[in-house]
Structure formats: structure tokens, C-alpha cells
Amino acid sequence: MLDISIPRECVYQQFDAHPGPCPRCGSDLEVQKATYLVTTRDEERMTDSFIVENDMGWFCRQCPTLVVDPRRVSEFLLRQKAEADIGREFAVVGLVGLEVIPEERKELPLGTDENPIPLVWFTNIPRGTMPD
């Protein structure tokens, strides 16, 4: 299971079936399911954020790096567009450890003072742009 407490570097890279070796150390990458916080903005205006669980991340076996295809992120956002306020820019900012939320808080809305999002920020946050 993925240890989400490790701060990782997120690299955007377009790929089809497989991203190839780790862009930082050259070791093997493996795909893993994880939960991400994706933020969007429209120039200076912050727009909606999303917690999304999927298998878009390829994690290095040797170093704290993962590779994400930004097209997967924009595809996800386009599917939300009817009900959400989504700006032209997006960023995958980190991993969310939903499993660390105590049982008594599970019913509370996430992202409030009483129940903050258990987020581990990436050490770098690449920005992507929605396709026209």
C-alpha cells in the first residue's frame, strides 16, 4: 500500500500506455491508485477544488516521484464542468489520506476547520491548462 505521508515530487508528462522510467532516477514506475487534491483557478480567481481517487499516478519504486499525464486531469475536470466552476488552470497539489480521518469525523464535511483535508503537499506543484 502507498505510504502517502512521504512528500513526493509530481512530474507532468504525456504518455500513452506507459510513462517509461522515472524522470528523476531512471528506476521503474508502477501505477497505483491514490486520492488527489486537484485545484483549479481562473487567473487570480480560485475556482473549485476536487478530491479524486483514481489510477492516474505512476509511482517510482526508488525515489519519491510520481508521473501524471495532465490530459487525465483535464479529462476528469471536463466531466465535472456542468456542475462545477472550473477555471482554465489546474494543479494536482498533493495526496489525500482519507483513511487517516477518525471515524467520528467521517460524517463532517471535508475541508472545514473541524475536519481539515488530510493533505500531503507535493514538493513541487506543476500547473496545467485546460484544452480549448
Ligand SMILES: [Zn+2]
Ligand atoms: Zn525515481
